[in-house]
Amino acid sequence: MKQRAIRVYVGFTVVLAIGIFSIQDWATLADLRPYDWLGFSVLLVLGLLSEAATLSISVGKQAGSTSSIIFLPLLSSVLIFGPVPTVLFMALTGFFGEFLIRRKEPLRASFNTSQYVIATAVGGLLFTQLGGQALVPNGPPFGEMLLPETIAFVGFGLVFVVINNSAVALAVALSEGSQIRKVWLKIVGRSGTNLFYDILVSPIAIAVALLYQELQFVGLFLVVLPLLFIRYAYSAIVELQQANRDLLTALVKAIETRDPYTSGHSLRVASLAVRIADAMGFSLKKQRETEIAAKLHDIGKIESTYTEILAKPSGLTDEEREVIQSHVLKGVEVLEQLSSFSPDVIAAVRGHHERVDGKGYPDKLKGDEIPLAARIIKVCDAVDAMLSDRPYRRALTLEQVREQLIIYSGRQFDLEVVKAAIEGDVLEAHQAEIMLQKSDDLPHEPAPHAAATKEKARAKAY
Secondary structure, X not given: XXXXXXXXXXXXXXXXXXXXXXXXXXXXXXXXXXXXXXXXXXXXXXXXXXXXXXXXXXXXXXXXXXXXXXXXXXXXXXXXXXXXXXXXXXXHHHHHHHHHHOOOOHHHHHHHHHHHHHHHHHHHHHHHHOOOOOOOOOOOOHHHHHHHHHHHHHHHHHHHHHHHHHHHHHHHHHHHOXXXXXXXXXXXXXXXXXXXXXXXXXXXXXXXXXXHHHHOHHHHHHHHHHHHHHHHHHHHHHHHHHHHHHHHHHHHHHHHOOOOOOOOHHXXXXXXXXXXXXXXXXXXXXXXXXXXXXXXXXHHHHOXXXXXXXXXXXXXXXXXXXXXXXXXXXXXXXXXXXXXXXXXXXXXXXXXXXXXXXXXXXXXXXXXXXXXXXXXXXXXXXXXXXXXXXXXXXXXXXXXXXXXXXXXXXXXXXXXXXXXXXXXXXXXXXXXXXXXXXXXXXXXXXXXXXXXXXXXXXXXXX
């Protein structure tokens, strides 16, 4: 059903874009002078370079969304050449960028190119209605009509951004069955072309137009090219950060593969933590910090000593329990040696075994003294353990998990976090994630001591 809806939506968008493209007044292109065509070609090349410098962003489950500084050449184009050449500019950069540079699948590439054309054409119509005029071939000097040109320019930019982000948000919402409002907020918040940065870049487009009027295509290089170099440098930094995150994820996986029963545990805890943080109204920045802390909450178990103790089928001695509890401070020590983690992330890792009644470790914090992210991880850690098979018991049912969360609310678990976890389909989604991973792994038979008591099972789960 979702696939059919998204295909219908993409088909409608493509047909609408073709219709809008075909009714443009292409005769106006004949008015451009040869050196204006040279300037247009240079701007087109700069636009394609902008597309080549895109950054990948994640929106919900979609990992193929991108962010580029194409907005700057786009705004410059409408000021210099007018709406109709700008539609051509966006159609060409969109087509080559989506199909050839990023090599996206045909359905997504067709949709993105089409919604670019629609957004540009509608924005161009408003630009004209508000009195905007192209600087070439026979437009007045920009300074003589600064106010109406600026109003038209701002109107074009706002219309493009709203249509562009709304079209993408609706596509993601249809494909995932998500709320369009939440998807919109993620796109606007995480994309490098969000509203804040688009507003900041707008005056630069005016400078580009003024320089073009004085220096022709040379003026384009003076402003846009340095920005592209900055963008490429920023892309390298982002790629390095992503490589570091991937390295840590690989490290977490390597630690957990020692025990087939806990394989994937930290990544699942991180996924569940994001769901709960989102349900509790966390900002995207706080959600990201909570996700990182949840992924790394057991990083202290990197030493083999912990693996040997955790693999014991029987109960732990006091000495062994003390060793296990030391993994928290060991993890904090590891993270503090890395400059890329914020104090909030480290505090969440440190506090993920604290209890709201003050009987946790290592600092015996109570209630609100415990960072909220740590309280979320505490619940997620227990939920994933209860919903997973263990050597001493089978996975609990959803009803049993809800029961345990309610019973231990106010003692082990934070009430608000438990409320967010048991409402909606948070637990169902997590159980589905566990089952999906389980279907990809070899089946594991419970150990002979699977008939451990219910009380013992609870102690292990928590």
